[in-house]
Amino acid sequence: MGNRRFQARRMVRVSPNAGSHAMCGAQNSRRRTSDARRADGMYNADMSRRRMEGARRGDGLRHVAAYGSAMRGFSLIEIILVVVLIGGIVAFAASRILGGGDRAKANLAKAQVQTLAEKVQQYEMDTGTLPGSLDALVDNPGNATGWLGPYAKAAELKDPWNHAYEYRVPGDGQPFDLISLGKDGQPGGESVDGDVKYQ
Numbered sequence: 001m002g003n004r005r006f007q008a009r010r011m012v013r014v015s016p017n018a019g020s021h022a023m024c025g026a027q028n029s030r031r032r033t034s035d036a037r038r039a040d041g042m043y044n045a046d047m048s049r050r051r052m053e054g055a056r057r058g059d060g061l062r063h064v065a066a067y068g069s070a071m072r073g074f075s076l077i078e079i080i081l082v083v084v085l086i087g088g089i090v091a092f093a094a095s096r097i098l099g100g101g102d103r104a105k106a107n108l109a110k111a112q113v114q115t116l117a118e119k120v121q122q123y124e125m126d127t128g129t130l131p132g133s134l135d136a137l138v139d140n141p142g143n144a145t146g147w148l149g150p151y152a153k154a155a156e157l158k159d160p161w162n163h164a165y166e167y168r169v170p171g172d173g174q175p176f177d178l179i180s181l182g183k184d185g186q187p188g189g190e191s192v193d194g195d196v197k198y199q
Contacts, residue, residue: 102192105160109180109196117178117198119151134167
């Protein structure tokens, strides 16, 4: 009997403590939930207040405007300006390239005039007379004694611009004249249009 009373007293003593611990745990849980809700509400209220202040200052609209400007496309004027700029660059580059090609042809014409003049002189050495035309350098004219040609090819009788060389016998102060009329194919001119004459 004594043991049973002692155990009953222990149960009475333990049982209230267990209940108080359970109640404390529930209260702490409710407090944490309440604190979290309160903190969340305060955060939302603070963010709402900041947005309202930013709108009053104009700060809140700045981000929206920047985002909109970044997302918009090119205007028609911007596209036209880009096309014009690209066209100008292409035209400048083309003029430089084509101009360089003409200068190279002018230098080539000078070299070809000298080479063709040497072939005319070789014809004279073999036959004893100057050819009546440049065609005699390619085909035997039939009346040229000692002709050992051909001295030139038909393509060599034209300058780099595909104009026929001018050949005159006698020349102006020399046995013959051999002239390239330049890019324009007309007497006179300057730069790449100037005449290239054998001297």
